[in-house]
Amino acid sequence: MVKVEPPTGDPARGAGRVGETNPRFALHNRSRRSIAVNLQLSAGQDVVHRLAEQVDVVVTNLRPSVLVR
Secondary structure, X not given: OEEEEOOOOOHHHOOOOEOXXXXXXXXXXXXXXXXXXXXXXXXXXXXHHHHHHOOOOOOOXXXXXXXXX
16 A cells, blocks of 8 residues: 655644654554655656556545546
């Protein structure tokens, strides 16, 4: 599984920190690889489109109208 995050990282990384780590975030994202991509740039969109061509399932939290754009 590959998780696409914004260049600033997932905002949930900082919420609920215990020292240097966030146990809930670490558990939820266990065994996932992640990539930081700026989806506002066409180059970033191209990266995600190439990734999507290679997978069986895409899960998103974007509204359908945003996905169409």
